[in-house]
Amino acid sequence: MRRIMVVGCSGAGKSTFSRRLGAALGLPVTHLDRLFWRPGWTRAPEEDFHAAQQEIVSSDAWVIDGNYGASMHLRLPRADAIVFLDFPRRICLRRVLVRCLREHGQDNQAPGCPERFDREFYSYVWRWPKDHRERTVRRLADQGAHARRIVLTRPREAAEFLRRIG
Template sequence: MTAPLRRVRVVGTSGSGKTTFARRLADALGVPHVELDEVFWGPGWVMRDADEARADVRARTGGGAWVADGNWATNLGDALDDAEAVVWLDYPRRVVMARVVRRSVWRGLTRRELWHGNRESLRNLVRRDPEDNIVLWAWTSYARVRQRYAALADGPGPRVVRLTSPRSARRWLSQQSRPQPRR
């Protein structure tokens, strides 16, 4: 039997379900969850200073066991280089787009706070700039994100677990569990 994972990154296209999956995985493993969007976005949707955010990530993951979700490739630097595995939610574009549209409309209607007072707005869904419209961001970044993680999977570094459907993700997640105490 292999030892349970202790340091895991969850990555994928915006809207693929990284945060929900990462929360469930962290719970299954009994380790802290770190949402990188919360770390890198400050109040008013202002991006935090990259050095400060990286120091925050290091502080949150300093305990040796964690699950972190989010891409943030250019800002993250080496802050999570000690990951044992990268779980890549590589779902078909139709699945991701349906999820991101549903999630964004729900967040816009409910005005639910995400972090630091930030909320999604329905107005953003009609903006033409992907930087302001998460649905367009998911659409335009889909191929780029797939290419990045395919290269990671083919290269040296942590093990990449590529999950290509919500069903395969649920199945893999059900196989993960926190270590049981010895009797």
């Protein structure tokens, strides 16, 4: 595994998992939120977002965390492994709420984008299994069939996977 995508619902722990996976394998890690969001929670222009991803995926080794379904077609052909953190929504929602409380006002997700209470985002997390999961699964199957696919359904499985890798 040298080119790894990490996907899943917000709050599943993609960023933390990716940092640990990158450290264990000695691979550079990119968080798509940092490429997509500009200060003040402003979206990057699509061409800039895509160009930044193209530059990263053209290299020989990487871990990229984030879904951004509209640009998966840029990453999937080059990925040799896909890790899908397919956790229950109650875990994901709890984690985003705890993160908001813990990091409120801090811009850890993307520079200039402080953590804030956002009911619309919490609703998105709650609805993700119904509204987005199947589309993500289809994209991974259709465009990522060549890649090794690893589905982890509980935080304990993710921790065990990282322990075995390390």
